[in-house]
Amino acid sequence: MNDWVKAKAIGKHQWAEGLYSLQFDAPIADFKAGQYIKVALEIDGERIGRPYSLVNAPQDRPLEIYFNEVPEGPLTPPLSALNPGDEVWMTATAGGIFTLETVEPAETLWLLATGTGLGVYLSILRTAEPWERFKRVILVHGVRQAADLAYGETLSEIAGRYGDRFSFVAAVSREQSPGALPGRITDLLTSGQLEAQVGATIDPATSHVMLCGNSAMIKDAKAILEARGLVRHRRHAPGQYTTEQYH
Ligand SMILES: Cc1cc2nc3c(=O)[nH]c(=O)nc-3n(C[C@H](O)[C@H](O)[C@H](O)COP(=O)(O)OP(=O)(O)OC[C@H]3O[C@@H](n4cnc5c(N)ncnc54)[C@H](O)[C@@H]3O)c2cc1C
Structure with a gap:
């Protein structure tokens, strides 16, 4: 099972309507370029997590994700509303074989x-x-x-x-x-x-x-x-x- 760690949003960029990058500081394990982490928020008492590819190279920090808001989706509307200083959950280990x-x-x-x-x-x-x-x-x-x-x-x-x-x-x-x-x-x-x-x-x-x-x-x-x-x-x-x- 993959453990969750707390991640702090430290940067945000809006590219277009509903299109964002978020940068995080989080103690995750080493990963390979092409892998994804899961990001989660507590929504109505439930932890809702979705996978996001890491945009930064493994040797670089901050961690960065690039996503678009899906208006009917549970996670991306509140994810889009995050600001630097806010916290999310993140999986401690990245996964995936698209490398x-x-x-x-x-x-x-x-x-x-x-x-x-x-x-x-x-x-x-x-x-x-x-x-x-x-x-x-x-x-x-x-x-x-x-x-x-x-x-x-x-x-x-x-x-x-x-x-x-x-x-x-x-x-x-x-x-x-x-x-x-x-x-x-x-x-x-x-x-x-x-x-x-x-x-x-x-x-x-x-x-x-x-x-x-x-x-x-x-x-x-x-x-x-x-x-x-x-x-x-x-x-x-x-x-x-x-x-x-x-x-
Ligand atoms: C391995 C993996 C890596 C992923 N990496 C990224 C990433 O780096 N960036 C990213 O933006 N998304 C990525 N996704 C999709 C992401 O995990 C979420 O599904 C998405 O952000 C929507 O989340 P949600 O909870 O708002 O809606 P969900 O409950 O996930 O989806 C609601 C509905 O919207 C559809 N949908 C999902 N994503 C999109 C989208 N981007 N545009 C339009 N419709 C969509 C779903 O098919 C579903 O019908 C990845 C998915 C997988 C499986």
């Missing part, structure tokens, strides 16, 4: 995210491992509105550090936005626009694809990747894509 440990050698690492699924990749990209293991890293962030594109400064820092080994593509589905590809990630994969944009091809011989976000994107992307010969990675049967479904 580079479950990624086989490849030339190009594709990181596809919808919405707050971006956060998990920022933790991974802030470690040395992807840059030691892959020639190129291509990060794709799919959102509905351009206002939901977040962490621009962090992405610029990574781009500045790794130059043309790193590509970032924003995909905005519900409006035209300068500098972003128009449409959903899956449609941009089907049309070939995404690969044309970065000058790389997703194929099983050279690529590993990580998928993080909503179930519709993951389901459709899996079908597209499998039609191209990629198979899901399993512990005893290595493959070329891995997934983390948030909802």
Whole structure:
């Protein structure tokens, strides 16, 4: 069983309506980039906890999560209302296997995210491992509105550090936005626009694809990747894509 520890909110950033990052100070155990902790609040006498990927790298503090408010959800409305100084519960140990440990050698690492699924990749990209293991890293962030594109400064820092080994593509589905590809990630994969944009091809011989976000994107992307010969990675049967479904 995972123990709960108290975590103190020490920073908060609102990126757009209903879209937040919270920073915490908490005595949690070492974790691997790509893992999640659970955050909980006492609501009507019951401890309600949900998993959140850590956005900070394992070597960095504060701990940070990136989330959107689900108005009908029990946890995210009160979570959004927290301010520095407030306390939450957090699991003392992070969990999950959506890490580079479950990624086989490849030339190009594709990181596809919808919405707050971006956060998990920022933790991974802030470690040395992807840059030691892959020639190129291509990060794709799919959102509905351009206002939901977040962490621009962090992405610029990574781009500045790794130059043309790193590509970032924003995909905005519900409006035209300068500098972003128009449409959903899956449609941009089907049309070939995404690969044309970065000058790389997703194929099983050279690529590993990580998928993080909503179930519709993951389901459709899996079908597209499998039609191209990629198979899901399993512990005893290595493959070329891995997934983390948030909802
Ligand atoms: C391994 C894992 C890691 C996760 N990491 C993150 C993370 O880093 N950031 C993050 O924002 N969420 C993350 N989630 C989702 C998160 O745990 C919660 O489900 C979410 O924040 C909503 O919590 P809630 O209690 O308000 O509503 P819930 O009771 O969890 O969900 C209520 C309803 O909203 C849907 N829903 C859940 N999340 C979303 C969403 N983001 N947008 C729209 N609808 C949603 C659910 O499918 C459900 O139908 C993760 C989930 C898993 C399984």
